Amino acid sequence: MKYLDEYRDQRLAAALVDEIRRTVTRPWTLMEVCGGQTHSIVKYGLDELLPAAVELVHGPGCPVCVTPLEMIDRAHAIARRPGVMFCSFGDMLRVPGSNGDLFQIKAEGGDVRIVYSPLDSLKLARAHPDKQVVFFGIGFETTAPANAMSVWQARAQGLANFSLLVSHVLVPPAMTAILDSPSNRVRGFLGPGHVCAVMGWSEYEPLAADHRVPIVITGFEPIDLLEGILMTVRQLEQGRATVENQYVRAVTRDGNLEARKMIGRVFEVCDRAWRGIGVIPQSGYRLRDEFRAYDAERVFDVAGVQSQEPAICISGQILQGHKKPHDCPAFGAQCTPLTPLGATMVSAEGACAAYYNYRGAGLLAH
Amino acid sequence: MCLAIPGKIVALHEALGVKMAKVDFGGVFREACLEYLPEAVLGDYVMVHVGFAISRVDEEEAARTYQVLREMDQLAELDAGEPPEEPHEVP
Numbered sequence: 001m002k003y004l005d006e007y008r009d010q011r012l013a014a015a016l017v018d019e020i021r022r023t024v025t026r027p028w029t030l031m032e033v034c035g036g037q038t039h040s041i042v043k044y045g046l047d048e049l050l051p052a053a054v055e056l057v058h059g060p061g062c063p064v065c066v067t068p069l070e071m072i073d074r075a076h077a078i079a080r081r082p083g084v085m086f087c088s089f090g091d092m093l094r095v096p097g098s099n100g101d102l103f104q105i106k107a108e109g110g111d112v113r114i115v116y117s118p119l120d121s122l123k124l125a126r127a128h129p130d131k132q133v134v135f136f137g138i139g140f141e142t143t144a145p146a147n148a149m150s151v152w153q154a155r156a157q158g159l160a161n162f163s164l165l166v167s168h169v170l171v172p173p174a175m176t177a178i179l180d181s182p183s184n185r186v187r188g189f190l191g192p193g194h195v196c197a198v199m200g201w202s203e204y205e206p207l208a209a210d211h212r213v214p215i216v217i218t219g220f221e222p223i224d225l226l227e228g229i230l231m232t233v234r235q236l237e238q239g240r241a242t243v244e245n246q247y248v249r250a251v252t253r254d255g256n257l258e259a260r261k262m263i264g265r266v267f268e269v270c271d272r273a274w275r276g277i278g279v280i281p282q283s284g285y286r287l288r289d290e291f292r293a294y295d296a297e298r299v300f301d302v303a304g305v306q307s308q309e310p311a312i313c314i315s316g317q318i319l320q321g322h323k324k325p326h327d328c329p330a331f332g333a334q335c336t337p338l339t340p341l342g343a344t345m346v347s348a349e350g351a352c353a354a355y356y357n358y359r360g361a362g363l364l365a366h
Numbered sequence: 367m368c369l370a371i372p373g374k375i376v377a378l379h380e381a382l383g384v385k386m387a388k389v390d391f392g393g394v395f396r397e398a399c400l401e402y403l404p405e406a407v408l409g410d411y412v413m414v415h416v417g418f419a420i421s422r423v424d425e426e427e428a429a430r431t432y433q434v435l436r437e438m439d440q441l442a443e444l445d446a447g448e449p450p451e452e453p454h455e456v457p
């Protein structure tokens with residue numbers, strides 16, 4: 001497929017690895033921010049091709065992973081209500097709450113639907129005026145324009161039976177939290193390509209300058225990732241710390257202005273809790289007050305639902321790059337993709353799930 | 367989750383006043399909302415995330431980057447010192 005196959009070329013990958021090897025003179029720890037990047041890196045074994053001096057640690061950029069358990073429990077409380085049609089992206093259905101998952105609620109008679117796009121849930125709301133249709137609006141900045149449009153269109157179409165359960169998080173505040181941690185080891189970032197397709201990269205420039213850390217906006221294919229690593233290592237070796245863009249075919253400096261405008265109309269920045277990490281100030285979106293009629297947390301009065309995470313899980317340490325999945329005693333034992341204990345095992349894009357799926361047997365002996 | 371896939375716009379239409387496109391992902395066709403890329407035209411490649419086109423694939427930039435990478439590949443071969451072996455003919 002055009003713009004995919006050529007970025008999986010093995011010869012080019014080998015040439016990039018050679019160039020990284022020639023460039024690096026001392027150890028560097030880099031973090032790829034986005035869960036999609038983690039998934040590609042582990043799937044293609046890119047981290048194992050790199051010279052030992054270049055270590056990749058895996059970042060917090062998997063929205064399914066960082067959605068707090070209590071938000072999952074709120075979603076489940078809503079989905080169990082009679083008269084509710086609960087719509088979600090497919091990858092949220094397997095995520096266990098304190099009491100089962102959405103598949104189980106569906107099996108018990110709940111009306112749970114997997115949709116491809118938030119606009120599909122609007123179609124369902126139009127087709128089922130007798131139902132309260134709720135969309136589970138999770139995601140980073142990439143997904144925010146789509147979820148914002150669903151609320152904007154619901155109002156424009158006069159749909160009174162649609163609401164959004166908002167659990168939106170933002171990348172730059174999470175990177176700041178990682179860099180501010182006293183035990184931080186990250187010296188350079190592969191920036192999140194599709195987040196920046198929407199937002200552009202100007203908000204990463206103060207981060208790079210203030211923390212003296214190179215940030216290279218990077219795509220998701222093996223060639224993209226290896227080139228992003230090379231660009232980051234070059235900056236580190238040359239003592240530079242700026243924002244560069246590897247993903248030029250999809251990302252511009254200002255991002256998508258129309259999408260950013262819609263985000264600003266519908267959402268406002270708020271404090272958000274990140275699963276495994278805790279509350280990060282000004283790190284997410286909520287609906288603006290003028291859209292409160294579309295806020296599922298208010299419509300169904302579930303904001304009071306509180307939950308308790310299993311104590312053994314070290315996903316918070318993993319999401320901040322302090323630890324790797326096999327450092328956890330529960331990894332592959334009590335904690336597997338079918339019985340996840342925490343954030344990084346619940347989604348295929350989580351570091352623990354990626355390690356388990358692609359390297360499971362090798363790591364269990366660790 | 368932040369997955370976005372490149373596809374080619376093969377048809378344009380409106381639904382309830384919303385700009386939409388039919389997009390070809392290597393033979394799989396899906397609808398995508400074009401409200402955030404109103405300037406996109408038939409034949410454009412766009413990155414689509416959860417049913418929304420979020421950016422246009424810049425064909426010139428894609429070609430240029432790829433050329434740079436290919437040149438690096440050729441340079442690496444020169445660096446390696448040994449010429450690539452001619453393929454042996456199988457009798």
